[in-house]
Amino acid sequence: PGKKVLIVYAHQEPKSFNGSLLKIAVEELSKQGCSVTVSDLYAMHFEPRATRNDIVGHLHNSEAFNYGVETWEAYKRGGLSKDLIEEQKKVQEADLLIFQFPLFWFNMPAILKGWMDRVLVQGFAYDLSKAYDGGLLQGKLSLFSFTTGGSQEMYSKEAISGDIRYILWPMQHGIMHFCGVKVLEPHICYAPENVSEEKRKEMLTAWTQRLKTLWKEEPIDCSPDWYFK
Amino acid sequence: PGKKVLIVYAHQEPKSFNGSLLKIAVEELSKQGCSVTVSDLYAMHFEPRATRNDIVGHLHNSEAFNYGVETWEAYKRGGLSKDLIEEQKKVQEADLLIFQFPLFWFNMPAILKGWMDRVLVQGFAYDLSKAYDGGLLQGKLSLFSFTTGGSQEMYSKEAISGDIRYILWPMQHGIMHFCGVKVLEPHICYAPENVSEEKRKEMLTAWTQRLKTLWKEEPIDCSPDWYFK
Numbered sequence A, B: 001p002g003k004k005v006l007i008v009y010a011h012q013e014p015k016s017f018n019g020s021l022l023k024i025a026v027e028e029l030s031k032q033g034c035s036v037t038v039s040d041l042y043a044m045h046f047e048p049r050a051t052r053n054d055i056v057g058h059l060h061n062s063e064a065f066n067y068g069v070e071t072w073e074a075y076k077r078g079g080l081s082k083d084l085i086e087e088q089k090k091v092q093e094a095d096l097l098i099f100q101f102p103l104f105w106f107n108m109p110a111i112l113k114g115w116m117d118r119v120l121v122q123g124f125a126y127d128l129s130k131a132y133d134g135g136l137l138q139g140k141l142s143l144f145s146f147t148t149g150g151s152q153e154m155y156s157k158e159a160i161s162g163d164i165r166y167i168l169w170p171m172q173h174g175i176m177h178f179c180g181v182k183v184l185e186p187h188i189c190y191a192p193e194n195v196s197e198e199k200r201k202e203m204l205t206a207w208t209q210r211l212k213t214l215w216k217e218e219p220i221d222c223s224p225d226w227y228f229k
Helices: A017-031 A067-076 A082-093 A110-119 A164-179 A197-212 A224-228 B017-031 B067-076 B082-093 B110-119 B164-179 B197-212 B224-228
Strands: A004-009 A035-040 A096-102 A141-147 A187-189 B004-009 B035-040 B096-102 B141-147 B187-189
Touching: A004 A017, A004 A082, A017 A035, A017 A096, A017 A141, A017 A197, A035 A082, A082 A110, A110 B110, A141 A164, A164 A224, A164 B164, A164 B224, A187 A197, A224 B164, B004 B017, B004 B082, B017 B035, B017 B096, B017 B141, B017 B197, B035 B082, B082 B110, B141 B164, B164 B224, B187 B197
Parallel strands: A004 A035, A004 A096, A096 A141, A141 A187, B004 B035, B004 B096, B096 B141, B141 B187
Antiparallel strands: none
């Protein structure tokens, strides 16, 4: 109650299974008294490309464009583009970040990767010696909630697609942990397109149930052992 | 000689270190008699967002938009957008795909992820039971060539960022291997922005040298052992 949640959502279709998961999260968390903000990336036509347009006004070095340096400098002088400042404000205010998306190619869809690339700039999310447990977004929680095309059996250690945790390393450790954000257990709905209507309903109910006690959960130990042990 | 190479390049600045690596690859491979095509994603303003715009004409199911189903159906009837058909043609003709990019957040930049998401659609790159060694792009080679911000020491098994191979799993195995493409050893230039001019020159020379004997290389064994052993 009173907690602030930002849901960054990457699906084109409100009637999709991802759309249902989003709706459940908004309803359940609001019911708990949380303040919920949604960044609906496709609906916002969110720009995933990291370009010179992200910097308002002059460049630090216009001879050779370096995105990392330019956004860092622009952040410091308040010179990032309006869409980035707005997203950063939402992140800053949030106690919990939920990422809701369908897994595309063992990873998040490009539009969501673009949100990570452009919003989490140096100076805002991390800094020279401020990374991992010292990252600038300390005190926040994150949760990756996604659907897969493949079945759970395909994502086991001995199966061809390997343990699903292998896929989580770049997202959870490489991005969230790097920024100092604690990571809750991921929420994975396997192959909702290939299961029965009954099974789909069970998956939706499981998400509602999990959200009811979400604030009591302990973050995972985001170290190689969790992913590769 | 006579081989066809597609370089998918994702950097905004031709004068960057990635730009130099691209230039070297184009020159060296052309010198060998290869035919080299470059998809310069930022220069092309390549669209990374997977949307309804990728399908020309009617939708298979306009009630609820499903990107995977719609692009599969559109592919079969030749109804994908022009930019995708052009990229698919380049892929189809290539013997070798080189991806040249700076590592962003333990992964490729969003613009390149968008290329993967949109170009490698079902029916073209894989199909129902045609994945991994049975993928539809069999007979091709791929090579991920990228720069990092962090040093080589930071990407070791015992260090905080973990083995660099952990990061390669989703890209090399989850995308290329999934499509039936063999994977050559990655080419990694660590922290070019933080080393001496001399060291940078050495890295460029090493790339030229590697390219001279590239066609004699054996693909890696793209299984969990290579990544997590």
